[in-house]
Amino acid sequence: MRQRSSSPDPQLLELIDCGLAREASDLHLVAGHPPTLRIHGDLFPAGETPLTAETTARVVSSMMPAELRSRLDGRKDFDFSLSLTRPAGAVRFRVNVFFSQGSMGACLRFVPSTIPTFEWMGIPQDLVQRIVSLHSGLVLITGITGSGKTTTLAGLVEQMNRLGHRRIITIEEPIEYVFLPKANTVITQREVGIDVASFADGLRSALRQDPDVILCGEIRDIETARMAISAAETGHLVMSTVHTQDAKGAITRLIDIFPFDRQQDVRCQLSLSLRLVISQYLLPSLTPGQKRVLAMEILTASDAVRAAIRLNKIESLDTCIQTGKKWGMQTLDENLASLVCKRRISPETAHRYAKNPAGLRALGVSDPQNNSFDNAAPQ
Numbered sequence: 001m002r003q004r005s006s007s008p009d010p011q012l013l014e015l016i017d018c019g020l021a022r023e024a025s026d027l028h029l030v031a032g033h034p035p036t037l038r039i040h041g042d043l044f045p046a047g048e049t050p051l052t053a054e055t056t057a058r059v060v061s062s063m064m065p066a067e068l069r070s071r072l073d074g075r076k077d078f079d080f081s082l083s084l085t086r087p088a089g090a091v092r093f094r095v096n097v098f099f100s101q102g103s104m105g106a107c108l109r110f111v112p113s114t115i116p117t118f119e120w121m122g123i124p125q126d127l128v129q130r131i132v133s134l135h136s137g138l139v140l141i142t143g144i145t146g147s148g149k150t151t152t153l154a155g156l157v158e159q160m161n162r163l164g165h166r167r168i169i170t171i172e173e174p175i176e177y178v179f180l181p182k183a184n185t186v187i188t189q190r191e192v193g194i195d196v197a198s199f200a201d202g203l204r205s206a207l208r209q210d211p212d213v214i215l216c217g218e219i220r221d222i223e224t225a226r227m228a229i230s231a232a233e234t235g236h237l238v239m240s241t242v243h244t245q246d247a248k249g250a251i252t253r254l255i256d257i258f259p260f261d262r263q264q265d266v267r268c269q270l271s272l273s274l275r276l277v278i279s280q281y282l283l284p285s286l287t288p289g290q291k292r293v294l295a296m297e298i299l300t301a302s303d304a305v306r307a308a309i310r311l312n313k314i315e316s317l318d319t320c321i322q323t324g325k326k327w328g329m330q331t332l333d334e335n336l337a338s339l340v341c342k343r344r345i346s347p348e349t350a351h352r353y354a355k356n357p358a359g360l361r362a363l364g365v366s367d368p369q370n371n372s373f374d375n376a377a378p379q
Helices: 010-021 053-063 125-132 149-163 200-207 222-233 247-256 260-274 301-309 312-322 334-340 347-353 356-361
Strands: 026-029 036-040 044-045 077-086 087-102 103-109 136-142 166-172 186-189 214-217 237-242 274-282 293-300
Touching: 010 053, 010 077, 010 103, 010 260, 026 053, 044 053, 053 087, 087 247, 125 149, 125 274, 136 149, 136 222, 136 247, 136 260, 149 166, 149 186, 149 214, 149 237, 149 274, 166 200, 214 222, 222 237, 222 260, 237 247, 247 260, 247 293, 247 312, 260 274, 260 301, 274 301, 274 334, 274 347, 274 356, 293 312, 293 334, 301 312, 312 356, 334 347, 334 356
Parallel strands: 136 237, 136 274, 166 186, 166 214, 214 237
Antiparallel strands: 026 036, 026 103, 036 044, 077 087, 087 103, 274 293
């Protein structure tokens, strides 16, 4: 919902200003808890008094656009974007409103007023160049919630926007970053629920709008997956996100969306259309109070990767990544070792997030506490 709130509650504005001053990424408003900020990955109360159900409902309702309030139709969970003007300047938020035990609550994600640079995000320039030079195929960004997937996609779209000579269509829920028109580029941003009914409908209509690049905010159902793969097959560059912990999981998730009797056809299509899968992790910085550090696993669609997908040998993808450095691939553990060497993260953090702690030790990163950690990153 691309509207301003007509009369934001003063308590909400005070909390937003506090979040801006403390460089928060999220503000949580949940009855029974104090207002809570997420700052560099950790939660901090923004007050001592727990919110009552009545206070939470008043504060949350005050930021909901009137149009949305009139169209709830019994819904208990919904998203919208919000723009406000504060002393620090114009600010935007992605808002999720929900109900818990009958009480209204909300999570506000602070959206930077400008798209962060790749250098600030920690994304290698050579990887950016590989993606923006593509003219067709499917690029997937994966990771758990809050791992920076949307920001990475926004940076890639903005880079293509600046380079020009691209017709770009985005389908988002909701729209977070707003892209300004650039010379020789035509960009259209469509919001699910406002401009288009669903991601799948947005993809279907995008194919009739002469696109070069299509950004689909998330692949979460069979029709969206079918349309995304089809669009990538037919000469368009499609970029999207999937909620999984690693690159291999993204491939499995995309295939498993489909019924069993269709999965072999999908594997063949995906083996031809896939270009890259980037799995992102945001890790605590070695320096307390600093922004989190981006770690990445990178899978490139080499011949070995295509064969593994087509022949349903998904388990071999980890080996493909380990042996695929000349194709630009990178394991998570290799990146973790590099970040430890650069003194960006601690050895303890590296071992906590490593997929193979024994392999991390082989890369020269010992665990000072000699603890045994789970192989999967924490949820």
